[in-house]
Amino acid sequence: MGLRDLMLRGELTAEEVVECARAAVESVNPDLNALTSPLLDEPQEYDADGCLAGVPLLVKDSSPFARGMPFSLGSRAIRGAVATQDHQLMTRFRSAGLATLGQTTAPELSLSFATESRRYGVTRNPWALDRGVGGSSGGAAALVAAGAVPLAHGNDGAGSLRIPAASCGVIGLKPSRGRTPRTATLSAPAQEPAVEFAVTKSVRDTAHLLDAVGLSLRGEPTWGSGRHVTAISRAPRRLQIGISTEPWNTTAVDHQVAAAAVAAAEMLEWIGHSLVPGKPRLDSEDIVEGEMLAIYAAGRAVLSAPRPVDASLLEAVSRKVLVEAQAAGAGALHAATQAQQRITAAVDRFFEVHDLLVTPTLAQLPLRHGTLDYDDPEGDVRAWLRKLFDYGPFTAVFNVSGHPAISLPLGESREGLPIGVQLVAPMGGEVLLLQVAAELEQAMPWTGRQPSIFAG
Numbered sequence: 001m002g003l004r005d006l007m008l009r010g011e012l013t014a015e016e017v018v019e020c021a022r023a024a025v026e027s028v029n030p031d032l033n034a035l036t037s038p039l040l041d042e043p044q045e046y047d048a049d050g051c052l053a054g055v056p057l058l059v060k061d062s063s064p065f066a067r068g069m070p071f072s073l074g075s076r077a078i079r080g081a082v083a084t085q086d087h088q089l090m091t092r093f094r095s096a097g098l099a100t101l102g103q104t105t106a107p108e109l110s111l112s113f114a115t116e117s118r119r120y121g122v123t124r125n126p127w128a129l130d131r132g133v134g135g136s137s138g139g140a141a142a143l144v145a146a147g148a149v150p151l152a153h154g155n156d157g158a159g160s161l162r163i164p165a166a167s168c169g170v171i172g173l174k175p176s177r178g179r180t181p182r183t184a185t186l187s188a189p190a191q192e193p194a195v196e197f198a199v200t201k202s203v204r205d206t207a208h209l210l211d212a213v214g215l216s217l218r219g220e221p222t223w224g225s226g227r228h229v230t231a232i233s234r235a236p237r238r239l240q241i242g243i244s245t246e247p248w249n250t251t252a253v254d255h256q257v258a259a260a261a262v263a264a265a266e267m268l269e270w271i272g273h274s275l276v277p278g279k280p281r282l283d284s285e286d287i288v289e290g291e292m293l294a295i296y297a298a299g300r301a302v303l304s305a306p307r308p309v310d311a312s313l314l315e316a317v318s319r320k321v322l323v324e325a326q327a328a329g330a331g332a333l334h335a336a337t338q339a340q341q342r343i344t345a346a347v348d349r350f351f352e353v354h355d356l357l358v359t360p361t362l363a364q365l366p367l368r369h370g371t372l373d374y375d376d377p378e379g380d381v382r383a384w385l386r387k388l389f390d391y392g393p394f395t396a397v398f399n400v401s402g403h404p405a406i407s408l409p410l411g412e413s414r415e416g417l418p419i420g421v422q423l424v425a426p427m428g429g430e431v432l433l434l435q436v437a438a439e440l441e442q443a444m445p446w447t448g449r450q451p452s453i454f455a456g
Contacts, residue, residue: 003055004055018099028126028148031129032453033124034138034139035105036072036103038102044069046096052212053096053097056099059090059103060104060137061139062136065089065153067085068082073110074105074109074110074119075318078309087181093153104137104154106138108314113136113392114367115138115164116370125167126146126168126454127145127418130369136164144199150201156174156399161173161407162174162422163407169418169446171200171203173197173430174404177195178215191337192293192297193293193399195399206437207228210434217427232438233438240353240354241275242276244279244357248393249386249390253360254363254364256419257419260420270443271443279350280349280350284393292332295385296332299321299324299328302321303322317381339400344400344402351427355425359394360394361395361422362392372387398424404425404430405424407420407421408422409446410444
C-alpha cells in the first residue's frame with residue numbers, strides 16, 4: 001500500500017515501480033533460486049484503474065494459473081504447458097491492478113514442506129542460505145522476505161502459505177474455505193483442502209488484498225467493501241483465546257518455537273484478552289486421512305491432463321500419488337470425507353467456547369536442505385504425510401476443517417532464524433484474525449528485521 005500511495009501522489013509511476021521490482025528480484029534471486037524462469041519482459045495485462053494498480057506480483061508454479069504463462073507444477077515431467085485461461089483468482093488480481101512479473105518455485109505437485117524440486121533445485125532462505133524456505137509456496141515467501149516484491153501469490157493445501165511464511169519471516173494467511181476462488185480441477189473433491197491467496201509483509205497489505213480479491217462465504221465479491229481494512233483500525237472485543245504448543249501427533253516441538261507462541265499469547269493477555277489453555281481434540285490419523293483429499297486432487301489433476309505425463313520423470317512421492325489417485329474409489333473418498341467431517345466437528349466444538357486459538361506454525365526451526373526428500377522411494381503416501389506433519393503438525397488440521405488461519409513472524413531464534421506463530425479463528429473469522437494480528441503487529445513489531453539477503 002505504500003507503493004500504491006506513492007503512485008497515487010504522482011511521486012512514482014507504475015513503470016518505475018515495475019523496473020524497481022525487476023531490479024530487486026534480479027539482485028537477490030541468484031542467491032535464492034526462487035524463480036522458475038527469467039522475469040517477463042513486460043508485466044501481464046492488468047487494470048490500470050484497479051485499487052492496487054501497478055503493485056508488482058509474482059505467481060506460483062502450482063497450476064495453470066495466469067493466461068499465457070508456462071507452468072510445470074515443479075516437475076520435469078510437465079514441459080511445454082501454457083495456461084490458456086486465467087484462474088478466477090488471477091482474474092481478480094488483474095482487476096485489482098496487480099502487475100504480474102514472473103513465476104516462483106514450488107516443489108513437485110506442491111506436495112512438500114520443502115521447496116526443493118528435481119526440476120528447479122533448492123530454493124534458499126534469505127535469512128540463512130543453508131536453510132529451507134518451507135513449502136509449497138517457498139519461492140514466493142523467499143522473495144517477499146528478501147524485499148524483492150511486497151506480496152506474492154501462493155496456495156495452501158496443508159500449510160503451504162503459513163509454513164513458508166514462518167520459515168521466511170513474512171505473513172501467510174490461509175482464508176476460510178470459499179473466501180477466495182478455490183483451487184479446483186474437474187476431478188477435485190468438492191471439499192479439497194487447498195485455498196488460494198498470497199504471502200505479504202504487513203497486516204495492512206493482507207487486509208487490502210483480501211478486500212480486493214476475496215468473496216463472501218456466499219460467493220459474492222468483496223472488492224470495494226473495505227471490510228477488512230476498516231476492521232484492522234478497530235480493536236476486537238475481549239476474547240477467550242486458547243493456547244497450545246502441543247501438536248496432535250507425538251512429534252517434539254523445539255523449545256524456542258514453543259516459547260514464541262507462548263510469548264505471543266501472553267502479549268494478547270497483557271493487551272486485555274483472556275487465555276484458556278486447550279486445543280481441539282483430534283485423532284492425528286484423521287488429519288492424515290483428511291489430507292488424502294488433497295492427494296487425490298493433485299493426482300487426478302495430473303491424470304486428467306490433456307497430454308499424458310511420463311511417470312518416469314516424476315519424483316518418487318508423485319509416482320505414489322498417481323497410484324493412490326487412480327486407485328481411489330468411492331470407499332477411499334468416503335473414508336477421507338468422514339475423517340474431514342470428524343475434524344471439522346471437533347474444531348467447531350472448540351470454537352463454541354473459544355474465540356481464537358494460538359499455536360506455533362511449525363514444530364521446528366527452518367530445516368537444512370535435504371531433510372525432507374520428496375524423491376525418497378521408501379514408504380507410501382500416508383507415510384510421507386506423517387513425515388511432513390512431524391515438521392509442521394499444526395497447520396493441516398485447518399485445511400481439512402476449512403477454518404481460517406494466519407502465520408505471523410513474531411519470533412526469532414538465537415541463530416537469527418524467523419519463527420512463526422499461528423492464529424486460528426472460527427469459520428469466516430478473517431476480520432477477527434486480522435484485528436488480532438494488527439494488535440500483535442503493533443505490540444511485537446517485526447518490520448525492523450531484515451534478512452542477510454535483502455534487495456537494496
